[in-house]
Amino acid sequence: MIRWKADRGLEARMLLTMFLLAILYLAFLAVLVSQGVSNMVIIIIMGGFMLLQYYYSDRMILTSMGARIVSESEAPELHQIVSRLCAIADLPMPKIAVVNSSMPNAFATGRNQKNAVVAVTTGIVQRLNHSELEAVLAHELTHVKNRDMMVMTIATFLSSIAQLLVRYLPFMGGGGGGRDRDSGGSFVVVFIVSLLVWVLSFILIQALSRYREFAADRGAAIITGQPSNLVSALMKISGFKVPTEDLRRVEGPVSALFIVPALTRSSLMNLFSTHPTLEARIEALQRIEQSGAI
Amino acid sequence: MGFLDSILGKTRLPDAKTDRLFAISTASVTMEANLDLVPDEQAGVCIKPMESSYYESARKEIEGLLGLSFKETGTSFSFQRDEYGYAWVVLTDPDFEDLVTNIQMICQILMEQGFGTQLLAAVYRFKGEVTAYWIYSFKLGSYYPFVPKPGKQRDTAMEFRLKAVMQKELPIEKDMAKWYPMWGMPL
Numbered sequence: 294m295i296r297w298k299a300d301r302g303l304e305a306r307m308l309l310t311m312f313l314l315a316i317l318y319l320a321f322l323a324v325l326v327s328q329g330v331s332n333m334v335i336i337i338i339m340g341g342f343m344l345l346q347y348y349y350s351d352r353m354i355l356t357s358m359g360a361r362i363v364s365e366s367e368a369p370e371l372h373q374i375v376s377r378l379c380a381i382a383d384l385p386m387p388k389i390a391v392v393n394s395s396m397p398n399a400f401a402t403g404r405n406q407k408n409a410v411v412a413v414t415t416g417i418v419q420r421l422n423h424s425e426l427e428a429v430l431a432h433e434l435t436h437v438k439n440r441d442m443m444v445m446t447i448a449t450f451l452s453s454i455a456q457l458l459v460r461y462l463p464f465m466g467g468g469g470g471g472r473d474r475d476s477g478g479s480f481v482v483v484f485i486v487s488l489l490v491w492v493l494s495f496i497l498i499q500a501l502s503r504y505r506e507f508a509a510d511r512g513a514a515i516i517t518g519q520p521s522n523l524v525s526a527l528m529k530i531s532g533f534k535v536p537t538e539d540l541r542r543v544e545g546p547v548s549a550l551f552i553v554p555a556l557t558r559s560s561l562m563n564l565f566s567t568h569p570t571l572e573a574r575i576e577a578l579q580r581i582e583q584s585g586a587i
Numbered sequence: 588m589g590f591l592d593s594i595l596g597k598t599r600l601p602d603a604k605t606d607r608l609f610a611i612s613t614a615s616v617t618m619e620a621n622l623d624l625v626p627d628e629q630a631g632v633c634i635k636p637m638e639s640s641y642y643e644s645a646r647k648e649i650e651g652l653l654g655l656s657f658k659e660t661g662t663s664f665s666f667q668r669d670e671y672g673y674a675w676v677v678l679t680d681p682d683f684e685d686l687v688t689n690i691q692m693i694c695q696i697l698m699e700q701g702f703g704t705q706l707l708a709a710v711y712r713f714k715g716e717v718t719a720y721w722i723y724s725f726k727l728g729s730y731y732p733f734v735p736k737p738g739k740q741r742d743t744a745m746e747f748r749l750k751a752v753m754q755k756e757l758p759i760e761k762d763m764a765k766w767y768p769m770w771g772m773p774l
Contacts, residue, residue, distance in 0.1 A: 424744065425744065519744070519748075520748075520751070521744045521745065521747040521748035521751065522744045524744070524747045524751075525743040525744035525747055528743065529743075533763075535741060535743055535746065535763055535764075535766045535768075536764060536765075536766060536767050536768065537739065537741070537768060538767060538768075539671070539767065539768060539769060539770050540707070540708060540722070540724075540767035540768065540769050541633070541669070541671040541673050541707070541769065542671065543767050544635065544707055544726075575747075578751075579747075579750070579751040579754070582748065582751035582752065583751055583752065583754070583755070
């Protein structure tokens with residue numbers, strides 16, 4: 294078993310975000326309840342719907358991504374890497390799926406550790422070398438180990454309801470509160486509150502998702518013991534490459550114009566992004582390397 | 588250089604930035620402790636091509652000066668041309684401190700001779716599990732790692748590791764798009 298040294302700052306931010314989400318949702322429920330019980334019926338129906346989604350989401354995701362579960366004989370290298378990583382991370386062996394796509398990508402799904410699926414695209418397998426692929430798979434396995442699928446489903450549950458209310462309330466002719474005299478008023482309140490909850494929870498969920506990504510990067514660094522492999526993999530996936538053009542040719546008499554891939558940064562976009570910026574992730578991984586937390 | 592020079596139209600290319608070159612001397616300790624990389628007895632200075640008459644006179648000058656001072660430190664040196672037409676002064680010395688001091692001195696001499704703008708890079712070789720280079724760009728005034736693999740490939744992961752570990756001690760170029768490799772160096 295490996296030492297799993299925690300990042301207290303990250304944990305604190307994660308807890309704060311979850312706390313804010315919980316407060317937001319409680320307020321939302323309070324408003325719904327105060328505006329009539331019939332809305333609660335919606336929640337129960339939606340709850341059932343979400344439960345179903347939670348149960349079948351892995352299959353839904355795999356189908357929508359066109360991922361195919363591969364056996365050990367079909368992809369021996371992937372199985373070998375994953376089984377070794379699982380042994381280190383103390384995880385049951387997940388199923389492995391391959392997506393036939395040149396886009397370099399990988400993802401993990403499944404409602405719990407026993408039903409986990411780790412999927413990679415053919416593009417990522419081709420582009421990364423063995424140790425980089427290992428780092429990416431360790432990142433996905435950390436998502437499984439941290440039960441991120443469950444965390445995010447719970448986090449998005451009420452947000453999805455708010456979203457549905459915003460979208461369909463106008464078509465439901467004033468919601469379910471038709472028996473009330475002031476149904477028009479409560480309809481507006483529910484609509485506005487739902488909209489607010491949807492927007493706020495969206496931002497909070499994105500923040501939570503980014504923290505889970507940092508945590509998964511950290512886990513990958515710890516499992517593989519080599520943060521730099523994940524850095525290298527992230528750079529490759531994002532299309533950034535250290536130059537291969539020789540310095541003497543660049544500095545030479547016939548100098549060429551180079552299109553330098555800019556690592557753009559935008560804080561507003563960050564707020565609405567599920568993944569942290571490449572720089573932020575690399576920065577975090579370098580701190581792990583320097584601190585010797587591994 | 589400055590305002591007066593501009594007025595008088597004395598345009599000059601920016602001179603080589605050598606002030607942070609010396610930082611490597613203390614960095615080798617950390618490199619050995621944390622990365623198992625030790626100095627590989629060789630270092631070099633890469634100089635942009637210049638007209639051969641200038642080159643010859645500079646070369647004679649350097650040879651004369653180095654010949655004297657290298658007797659003390661026991662450093663051996665050679666002049667070489669690479670496939671890009673660049674000139675190299677390659678030093679060999681088992682003592683890393685001597686290597687650093689002498690590289691510094693060569694740069695000093697070249698700058699005094701008016702070749703400051705011709706200085707391209709200083710390179711230190713390290714060995715361990717892999718052969719790694721620290722390239723000092725005189726234009727950037729900073730170091731960056733270079734770990735070549737067969738077939739003009741780079742060991743990017745190792746380079747990031749070098750950066751992460753050495754960041755506190757060495758002035759490392761932040762913009763990785765400027766980490767230009769130097770293939771087939773004479774050291």
